[in-house]
Structure formats: structure tokens, C-alpha cells
Amino acid sequence: MSAIKQNGDETYGLVARLLHWSIVVLVAAQFVVAWTMPDVHRDTQPVGLIAWHLAIGTALIAAMAVRVVWRVTHRPPPGTLPPLLDTVSRSTHFLLYAALIAVPLLGWANASSRGWKDTVFGALPLPALVPTGSTAGHAMGDIHGTLAWALLVLIGVHVGAALFHRFVLKDKVLQRITG
Template sequence: MRSDESTLRYYTAGYNGLAKFFHWLVVILIAAQFVIGWTMPDIQKDTRPEGLIAWHLGVGAALIAVVLLRIIWRLVHSPAPAQVSPFLRVVSHITHGLLYLALLAVPLLGWANASSRGWSVKLFGLLPYPAIAPVGSSVGYAMGDIHGYLAWVLFALIALHIAGALFHRFILKDRVLQRMLP
């Protein structure tokens, strides 16, 4: 086998099926959260968790579960690294690290805010998550504001991640993007 063929085989070694499933499920859940979050009514002191707000809580609960499963899977099943320059490898690690951090922090802050309001957060409307802030907690209420701002940071990181994938596909013309495609 020629060396360029073995390199291509290593280079195209992508993520396994479950990693891809988790990735694209997170994409769907995040897209749903942004649509729901953008269209739901503003939350006031006397707001009840009904309608779109209830949907936002439910999708957020699912997002926490899927992101945790994704992180566990990633720690146990690391894909072969893409063959990119050392600079791009560092940028990739930083971007992915910040994405994972934001994917955990944003829903956790929302969960803390919901807990401070006495709202129940349930996975699939059935499995209740424990409260992580006391009812009436001013810190828990503040977490709601941080949740909203950090959601925009997450959105920017996602845009950067997509731009990086497109950069690999159309500028570098390598196969990094194909590693996560079904």
C-alpha cells in the first residue's frame, strides 16, 4: 500500500455511529432551543412554566442528558485525530473545549434559574431532575440572566464551529468535515 493511501485511510477515519448520533441529536436539540427561546414569552416573576416555556425546560433537560452521554462517550471512544497543522489542532481543541463547556453551562444555568422559581425540570416530562437552587434564591434568578447571555456565546461558538467545518471543506479541501457526516 502506498503511503498516501494509508494516510487517506487514517485521515478519513471518522467518528463512530454513536458519536455521530449524539452530535446530530445535540444539533437538533440546540436548534429547537434557539427557536423556542427566541419565540417564548419573556419570563417575569409570576410567569408559570407553561406552553413554550415548558417545552424549553423539557428540551433543556434532554440536552443536559445527551451532552453528558456525548462527553462520556467521547472520553471513552476517541476518534483518530485529523491530520491538520499544529495550529489548527490547537484551535480545534480550544473551540471544542469551549463548545462542550457552553453546552453544559447554558442548560445548567437555566436549570438553576428554573429551580429558584420552584419549577420542575423533567426529562421527557417524566423523570424529574433535582432542584439545584433553593426556591426564591437571588443567585438562581441571576443565573437566568447569565443563561440568556451565555446562550449567545454558545451561538457564536456554533457559528465558529460551522465556519471551521466549511473552511476545511471548501478552502483546505480536506476531509475533516466528512468525519462527522452520516
């Protein structure tokens, strides 16, 4: 039970690991859909791949809400890295969390400014973050696209670090999240 809920001394608990990997799958799918969906213009309707972008995006918002609550109520396993690397690692994780919250919120605000109604898993309606026609909400669409690139760079650094630990340093950092 405790290995499921609590983070151990050497690995994250099962819930933290499941949240990590389900969000990885959602983010990967979200980028693929974002890059293949049609350009969004003034009169574009949220159908087809754009509807998928909204559906995956709202699932991500819900998953991140759970993850943030879980994270602040469950201390991660103690760090094993030297102080400087530990700070770099913690900062990267903090920035990943920040981007995983900011990017979807900006997308949500942009969808609201277009008057698009969105729901979590087709059931729970998401309230509008800004009024339809909001110029700020419109601008947030551009910031959303730009910050998505910043998120991608952070993911690149993060995955590079994980692979460096696994194949160069040959330590147990990767096992902390794979279990």
C-alpha cells in the same frame, strides 16, 4: 460493530456522530423556542413554549451527560491538521463542550429558583439545583441568556470552519462527522 462504537482512523464512530447531530437539532430547536417564547417574569408559569424550552433543555442535559461519558471513554480520530490549527480546533471543541454544559445548568438553576418542577422526557424528575427564591439562581438566569449568545458565536465559528474545510480547503474534515 467497532465502526458503530469506536472512532475510526478517519471518522468518528456512529454513536459519536448520532450524538453530535441529535444535539445539533436540539440546540437549534432550543434557540428558536428561546427567541419566540414569552419573556419570563416573576409570576410567569412554565406553560406553552416555556414548557417546551424546559423539555428540550432537559433532553439536552441528558444527551450531553451521555455524550461527555462517551467522549472521555472513546478517543477521537487522530488529528489531521497542522499543529497551530489543531490547537485552535481542539480549543473550540473544548469551549463548545463547556458552553453546552454550562448554559443548560444555569437554565436549570434558574428554573429551580422559580420553583418550577422539571422532568426528563416527562418521567424522571430533575432535582432542584438551588432553593426556590434563591437570588443566586435568579442571577443565573441572566448569565444563562448571555452565555447562550457566547455559545451561538462558538457555533458560528465552528460551522464556518467546517464549511471552510469542505469548500475552500476541500479536505475530509467534514466527513469525520458525517461519516
